[in-house]
Amino acid sequence: MLSKIVKTKADELAVFSMPKKGEESIVHYSLKTALTNPNHKLGLIAEVKQASPSKGVFARRIVAGDVAEAYACAGADAISVLTDRTYFHGSIENLKAVKAKVQLPVLRKDFIIDKRQIEEAARCGADAILLIAAALDPMELHEFYLAAEERGMESLVEVHSVSELESVLQEFTPEIIGINNRNLRTFETRLSVTKEVAVAVPKGAVMISESGIRNAQDICYLLKQGAHAALVGEALICSDSPEEKIRELFSGSAFHDTSLT
Numbered sequence: 001m002l003s004k005i006v007k008t009k010a011d012e013l014a015v016f017s018m019p020k021k022g023e024e025s026i027v028h029y030s031l032k033t034a035l036t037n038p039n040h041k042l043g044l045i046a047e048v049k050q051a052s053p054s055k056g057v058f059a060r061r062i063v064a065g066d067v068a069e070a071y072a073c074a075g076a077d078a079i080s081v082l083t084d085r086t087y088f089h090g091s092i093e094n095l096k097a098v099k100a101k102v103q104l105p106v107l108r109k110d111f112i113i114d115k116r117q118i119e120e121a122a123r124c125g126a127d128a129i130l131l132i133a134a135a136l137d138p139m140e141l142h143e144f145y146l147a148a149e150e151r152g153m154e155s156l157v158e159v160h161s162v163s164e165l166e167s168v169l170q171e172f173t174p175e176i177i178g179i180n181n182r183n184l185r186t187f188e189t190r191l192s193v194t195k196e197v198a199v200a201v202p203k204g205a206v207m208i209s210e211s212g213i214r215n216a217q218d219i220c221y222l223l224k225q226g227a228h229a230a231l232v233g234e235a236l237i238c239s240d241s242p243e244e245k246i247r248e249l250f251s252g253s254a255f256h257d258t259s260l261t
């Protein structure tokens with residue numbers, strides 16, 4: 001699936017047009033800071049996700065800014081916005097709308113294979129970008145990481161296995177590492193992927209577990225694996241009330257902070 005998505009992305013980039021500059025007045029928020037000092041023991045990145053290759057469309061008519069605002073009010077520490085149009089029905093306009101509505105770090109979640117997408121993210125107000133280890137070779141990934149840094153953005157470096165992580169670590173040590181629990185071939189999610197990969201995450205890096213996180217038990221499990229944050233998409237967008245769902249996710253009394261009750 002990843003190679004199909006990356007191929008589509010390359011085709012789309014052949015007719016890419018860069019948005020005009022105009023980000024001078026954008027206030028930036030640090031993803032790392034937000035996740036290392038969350039209002040609960042495990043940080044939450046809430047994702048604006050309308051569709052996915054595995055599940056199809058689950059939120060046909062949403063106003064991205066309003067969804068993000070609801071997540072922010074419910075206690076999310078950061079917002080992830082899927083900007084891929086073809087497979088996730090997202091858009092860069094959604095990213096801009098979210099940035100305009102919330103005072104939280106905003107992550108551009110897309111399949112970044114070209115430096116122009118990094119410049120585009122910066123011009124549209126992203127605070128951080130996603131870099132997928134399976135889509136880039138480690139040297140290129142490092143180059144993109146530095147390019148993002150130069151434009152004032154952090155990078156969430158995403159891996160699916162210990163071997164992917166080790167390849168990255170041979171090149172450099174990212175400050176924020178995401179472990180994606182979804183197998184991109186079968187779409188199956190296994191939270192034990194976080195357990196397997198966590199042992200190889202360097203001390204000092206912010207560790208995020210992504211995908212397939214549905215309930216308070218999952219959150220509890222991830223906390224035990226040493227994760228600093230969880231990235232949740234489908235479980236939130238498909239709930240009738242994101243506020244209640246976030247409350248439910250963080251209802252394990254061992255790590256509940258009264259500021260969320």
Ligand SMILES: O=C(O)c1ccccc1NCC(=O)[C@H](O)[C@H](O)COP(=O)(O)O
Nearest residue numbers: 052053054210211212213232233234235
């Ligand atoms: O979500 C998918 O089906 C998917 C398929 C192929 C590549 C990436 C995919 N998802 C991107 C993500 O990383 C998730 O949107 C994110 O981790 C949230 O996952 P979830 O909570 O399971 O919606």
